[in-house]
Amino acid sequence: MKLSRPKAALAAFFIIVAGIAAWRLMPGSGASAGTQTPPAALTVSVVEPQYRQWPDTIEANGSTAAWQxxxxxxxxxxxxxxxxxxxxxxxxxxxxxxARLADATATADLQKQEASVAQARANLEQAESDLKRSRQAADSGALSAQKLDEYRITATVDRAVLASAEADLENKRIALSQTRIVAVDxxxxxxxxxxxxxxxxxxxxxxxxxxxxRIEWQAEVDAQQLARIHADQSASVTLPNGKVVDGKVRLVSPTLSTNTGRAIVYVALNGHDAQPGMFASGDIELGNVQVLTLPEAALVPRDGRTDVYVLNRDGATVERRTVVAGRHRDGRCEIVSGITADMRVVASGGGFLSDGSRVKVVEQKALASLAAANSAAQGGAL
The missing domain is CATH 2.40.50 (OB fold (Dihydrolipoamide Acetyltransferase, E2P))
Known part of the structure; x- marks a missing residue:
């Protein structure tokens, strides 16, 4: 029995639809695979935070000034x-x-006073000679006691006159020396x-x-920082020209300013590279401390915050974590809070990820080789 043409076409349609449905339900088909495993957004390597011994420092600003x-x-x-x-x-x-001041008048006064001293000395010698002779005459009874007292008084007065003249002479010498302006240190x-x-x-x-x-750096610190600073601590100061000068804390101010609430730390600088009046920034070293660090490439600055991407336990997705970044040193950054040492963090490329993104994790060396191969391929295409 033959089917009519409309019935035959309808039967063929159902056969095609059934075949397509069976193909979609087959294991390993493109549609089924797409619904099971979404593709990875990025191939990445991961690192673990490391503890490092870093100098514990206090950052401060201030101006340079003369020690004294x-x-x-x-x-x-x-x-x-x-x-x-x-x-x-x-x-x-x-x-x-x-420098030198005009000394003609002072020189003349000095010479005049030297003559006065010579005259006073001669008068004293005359008086002492008269006193000596009068004593000899008094012993023989040829001179009265009253006359002997007069000679004695005259000698005493002349001795005082000589002492006064010598003192005036010293004053004249000082006045002459004051015409020479000399360095006091x-x-x-x-x-x-x-x-x-x-x-x-x-x-x-x-x-x-x-x-x-001697030049020193007068650093301004607050009350909390002041309590941790003491004399003889090392410091490094960056001058406006970029040069770094070593120094040492000489003195810590015992009081804080009532206007600013800040205190001055006086740091003696080594060398003559600084000039008074410079505004400089620097660090005062308090000792070494253990800090948690990450490579700087792992940090993602975004919208005023700093993020990192942490690999989840499934090993295929990442979670965004906001961290508090501290100091930077030798290509690494101090992580104050936000992660722990046992987490695995995306080493680089976090700017292309978002919270929950799927990633493919490879070793750092394999990722570097892959990047080099891609660069070579792009170069050959050009």
């Missing part, structure tokens, strides 16, 4: 500057001549107000020295 400044001024007045022998930046030694001239021909008054500042050329 010495002010050199005129000790005598109404004298003209006749010679200037030092300028700003000059390295000088203690007692070195920096070894150091570097930081300012000079002495001008040739200028008439100075007593106490006028002529030079200012950085004593012994």
């Amino acid at each position: 400044e010495a002010v050199i001024g005129a000790e005598t007045g109404s004298l003209r500057i006749t010679e200037v022998l030092a300028d700003v930046g000059s390295e000088v030694k203690r007692g070195q001549l920096l 070894d150091g570097i001239v930081s300012s000079r107000s002495a001008l040739l021909g200028n008439v100075v008054s007593t106490g006028t500042e002529l030079f200012r020295l950085i004593r012994q050329g």
Whole structure:
């Protein structure tokens, strides 16, 4: 019995539909495999956080200043500057001549006083000679006791006059020495107000020295940091030109400012690379401490936070974890909180992942070889 054409076409349609359905239900078919295992989003390697011994430091900012400044001024007045022998930046030694004042008047006064001393000494010698002769005459009864007392008093007065003249002579010598302006200590001239021909008054500042050329960094710290800092701790200071200078804590301020609530830590710097008035940042080393670290490449900065991707226990998906990052050192970053040491973290490429992404984990060396092969293939295609 033959089927009609419409019935034959309908039967053929059902046979085709049944065949397609059977193919879709076959194990290993494309549609079935797609619904069972989604493809991996990225091939990655993982690392475990490591504990490292890092220096425990306190970061601070502050300005540089002279350890101590010495002010050199005129000790005598109404004298003209006749010679200037030092300028700003000059390295000088203690007692070195920096400037000279007009000394003609002081020299003349000194010579006059020397003559007065010579005259007083001669008068004293005469009085002592008269006293000696009068004593001999008094022993023989040829001179009264009253006259002998007069000679004795005259000798005493002349002795006092000589002492006064010698004291005045010393004053004149001091006045003459004050016309020589000398360095009070070894150091570097930081300012000079002495001008040739200028008439100075007593106490006028002529030079200012950085004593012994020593510069220090005055770091500002808060009360919590201050409690951990003490003298002789090491420090490193970064100058505005990028150069790093070593130093050591010389003094810790015992009080905090009532205006800012901060204290000053005085750090003596080594060398002459710093100049007073620089604003510098630096670290004060407190000792070594054990910290948990990750490679910097594992960190993913995003929207003001720092994320890492941790491999889940299934070994195929990742979980996003927000961490608190600390200091950076030698290509690694301190992790303050957010992960533990037993977690496995995606080593790099986290910026292409999201929470719950599927990944394929390979060894670090295999991933490097794969990246090199891809680069070579792209180069050959070009």
